[in-house]
Amino acid sequence: MITLCGFGVSNYYNKLKLVMLEKGIPFQEKLVYPWQRESFRQHSPLGKIPYIETEYGSLSESQVILDFLEERYPELPLYPTALFERAKCRELIQNLELNAEWVARRLYKESFFGGNVSEETKREAKERLMIGLQAVAQLAQFSPYIFGSVFTAADCVAYVHFVMIEHTTVKIYGRNMLEEFLPDVAAYMALMDLRPHIQTIMEDRQAALASFLALDVKYDG
Numbered sequence: 568m569i570t571l572c573g574f575g576v577s578n579y580y581n582k583l584k585l586v587m588l589e590k591g592i593p594f595q596e597k598l599v600y601p602w603q604r605e606s607f608r609q610h611s612p613l614g615k616i617p618y619i620e621t622e623y624g625s626l627s628e629s630q631v632i633l634d635f636l637e638e639r640y641p642e643l644p645l646y647p648t649a650l651f652e653r654a655k656c657r658e659l660i661q662n663l664e665l666n667a668e669w670v671a672r673r674l675y676k677e678s679f680f681g682g683n684v685s686e687e688t689k690r691e692a693k694e695r696l697m698i699g700l701q702a703v704a705q706l707a708q709f710s711p712y713i714f715g716s717v718f719t720a721a722d723c724v725a726y727v728h729f730v731m732i733e734h735t736t737v738k739i740y741g742r743n744m745l746e747e748f749l750p751d752v753a754a755y756m757a758l759m760d761l762r763p764h765i766q767t768i769m770e771d772r773q774a775a776l777a778s779f780l781a782l783d784v785k786y787d788g
């Protein structure tokens with residue numbers, strides 16, 4: 568049995584929870600807060616969540632975990648079967664994470680956690696985000712799923728990160744950069760919102776957010 572460790576406010580945590588729900592993998596959740604990092608650094612060297620505990624040992628980095636889960640549980644695959652298509656799907660995922668979400672993340676301190684980010688960081692992040700979103704726009708298909716006619720791992724990644732990027736660009740720049748670069752995104756998110764497992768992770772996220780806010784701890788992502 569896989570144990571998913573982290574907390575349900577995290578988009579990287581919810582990416583893996585969605586993957587396991589969609590693949591029908593039996594798993595349990597263990598509440599681990601990122602600010603308790605010294606207590607779990609042996610499982611996740613950077614002290615980041617999520618990480619998983621398995622019968623083999625623990626594993627961190629959500630994309631590595633996703634690929635492990637795909638190989639460990641090949642029934643109900645979340646990647647295309649053809650070799651090159653699989654690589655293209657991963658190319659889209661990498662751009663979503665490294666060049667879009669990871670850039671927007673520099674602004675979460677202000678967009679989600681009540682802190683302040685410098686004007687220089689905002690300017691720099693905007694430029695890089697434009698480049699990243701352009702790359703995503705070039706690779707995304709929205710037909711109707713982000714990588715074609717079948718739901719894939721890229722949808723598990725895109726959905727959770729789009730929620731964060733949209734909120735952040737509206738809050739920080741007063742414009743929805745996601746919609747500017749990806750005109751099909753609203754219809755896509757509406758389609759995804761119909762999926763029962765997406766509804767589960769979003770409901771759980773609301774509950775996790777309420778518990779987190781009640782703790783009144785200092786955390787900025």
Ligand SMILES: N[C@@H](CCC(=O)N[C@@H](CS)C(=O)NCC(=O)O)C(=O)O
Binds near residue numbers: 578616629630
């Ligand atoms: N590249 C990592 C990113 C994970 C990540 O940034 N997690 C955040 C929560 S969403 C975290 O642990 N933040 C606390 C920290 O960086 O100290 C992955 O894909 O798992």
